[in-house]
Amino acid sequence: MKRRTLLQLGVVGGTLVSLAGAGLALTRPGLRDGRLTPAGREVFAAVARAVLHGVLPAADPAAALQGHLDRVDATIASFPPAMQAELGQLVTLLASPPGRLLLTGLQPDWPDASTSQVQVMLQGLRVSSLPLRLQTFHALRDVTNAAYFADSGTWSVMGYPGPRAV
C-alpha cells in the first residue's frame, strides 16, 4: 500500500498498518502473477453479483459470472505492472477477513454475503468521506463494468448493435 494512500486512511489506516506490522496473516494474496487467485475471484464474484444485478442474464447467471471473471483476469493482465501491484494489494486486503471488515464493513465472508449485503457495503464506500474507501469503490466497480461489457454477448441489454458495417 502506497505511503500516500496510507496517510489518507486516518484511524482505519492506523489499524491496518498495525495489523500488517503485527504480521497478521495476509497470506491469501488476491493476485498471483497478474491473475486472480481463488480468494481474489471470490471478491470479484461477490462484487459482480451486486454491481451487475439487473444486467446479469436470468438464465444461467453462474455461467455468465464465470465468463465475466475470466474477463476480469484478462483486464487485469492488460494493466501495467505498477497498476497490477496496487490492485493486487487492494484485493489481498479485501480477501482477508480483518482487511475486509476494516475497509468495507462487510461482516460475512465474500461467498456468504447476500447480493443486498454487498450492495449496502458498496453504497457505503461510494459516499464515504475516506478517500481510500471512495477509491476502493471506483476500482471494484470500474474493473467490473469494463470487464463485463467487453463481451458482445452483454450488449443486447444495452441495445447496442455492435460495430458499424464498413
Place this chain on the structure above:
Amino acid sequence: MNAIPDPIRAGLARGWKVSGGPHGAPPEAITCDVAIVGSGAGAGITAELLSAAGLSVVIVEEGPLRSSSDFKQLESEAYPALYQESASRRTADKAIGILQGRCVGGSTTVNWTSSFRTPSSTLQYWRDHFGLADMSDEAMAPWFQQVEQRLSIGPWLALPNENNQLLRTGAARLGIPAAAIMRNVKGCHNLGSCGMGCPTNAKQSMLVTTLPAALDRGARLLVQTRVQRIRIDGQRAQGLECVPVALNGARAAGPGTSITARHVVVAGGAINSPALLMRSRAADPHGLLGARTFLHPVVLSAATFHQRVEGWSGAPQTLYSDHFLEVDAIDGPIGYKLEAPPVHPIIFSLTVTGFGAEQAAALRQFPHTHALLALLRDGFHPLSVGGKVGLRSDGSPELDYPLNDFVMDGARRALLSMAEIQFAAGARTVTPSHELASPYATWAEARAGIAALPMKPLLTRVFSAHVMGGCAMAGSPEQGVVRPDGNHWQLQGLSVHDGSLFPTSVGANPQLSVYGLAARLATGLAKSLTGQDVRLA
C-alpha cells in the same frame, strides 16, 4: 476479408525498416542523425520534415504498430492495445481518468479528429506571461495552413449526428451559438469509431500520413520499445537507452538498444516526456520539469430523450460551443468548452454512476442517451496550476493533479450549463456524472440538485483526453524547460516537440496546436542541422 487496403501492411511489404515486438529484435546499437522519442502528433510531423532534409531518423515507440486491418471497432481490443495503461491511466488520487494514446501514431491514432487552431486568447496569454513574443496569430498562421493542407483538415460537411444536433438545438433555444468542428479526415465513412482506430484510413492521423512519408524515405521505426533514459554527457544529449516492453508495458526479454544521435527530439507526450527527462536526470535548475501539467478536466452530463440518439453512430464531435469560454476573462473563473463525445458500451458504463438496478436502468437507456461534455480551460488563473509528474519506484510516471475548489466550481457551472441545454433540447431526464446525482426530470429540479451537490473529487466523475504541459516552452529559463525554438534551455542536442510544451492548457482540442508548433520547430531544427528549407508534402 477487409476490402480496404491497409497502407501500413503495404509499407511493410515494400521494405519499411520496422523492428521491435513481432517485427524482430532491433539491433543492440544504432547510430543516426536524429532520434525521436514517441510517434504521435509532434513526432510524426518532426519525422517527416527531418527526413525530407535528408537526415537519418530513428523513431522509438513504446506501443505496438497497429493499422486499419487490426481496427475492428471493439473497445475490448482498442483500450489494451492502443491506449496508455489500458485506457485506465489515472491521477495519483484516482480522481481523474486519463485517455492518452500509446501506439504508433500516439493519441492521433485514437482521437476523435477535432481540429482547432490555438485560440488567439491563448496565444496572447503566452506572449504576455511566458515571454513567447513570436507566438502570434500571424506568425502561427502559415504553420497551421501547412499542416491543415497536409492532414486534410477542413470543415465537416455531412449532417451532424443526433448526439451533436441536440447540442446545437438546445443551445440555440438559449441563444447560444454552436459551430462546426474541423476534422482531419479524407473520405470519412461517418462511422463514429475513431476512438478505436479508424478502420477505413479516413482519419489523417500520423499513422497514415507523416510516419509513412518518413518510413518511405528510409527512417527506422522501433516499436514496443521504451526509452528508459536519454544518455547525457555533461551538457549534451548523446542518444537513447531503450528496452523492449510487452503490450502491458512490462519489461520484455531482450538486451535492449543503445542509440547514438547528433540530436534527440523528445515527443512522447505530456506526462511521458517529463518523466523521461526525470529518469535521465536532465538539468532542471528551476524545478519546472513535470510541473504545470494540464488536463482540460472533463465533466459529463447524460440525458435521455424520447427519440433514439445512438451516440455510438456517426462522426463524433462535429459541433461545439465556446460560449462559456467567453463569459469571463481567460484568467478569471475557469471557463469551459462544450462538445458531444462518442459513447460506446464500456466507456458508457464507466460514465454512468451507481451500480445494480440504478446502473442497469441507465444502461438500458443507452440508445436514447445524449452525452455532453465540458472541457475546463485550466492553467490561466493563479489558482489553476495543474498537476505535477512524479516517478514511481519502477520509473513509470504518475501525475498528481489535485482538483481544488477553483476547478470544481467550474465543474459545477459546467454541469448546470449542460443540464440547461439538454432540457432546452427536449430531454426527458438529465443525470450529471456525479455519485450523488439522480436523474432530474426538469431544469428547475436539476438547477437545485446540482447547486446542492458536494463538488468533491471521486464523487464527481472527471476525465481527461488532453494531456498538456510539463516541459513548458518559455522565453526564459526561469519559466521554461525549452526555448522558443524547442531546444532545451540547459542541454545541447535536445529538443521537445509535443504537447508537453504548452505553458498552459490550450483551451481547445490540442492536436492542431501540436502539429502547427511541431512543424514550426522541426523546420527550424532541419535548417539548423542541414541548412535546408523543408516543408510537409
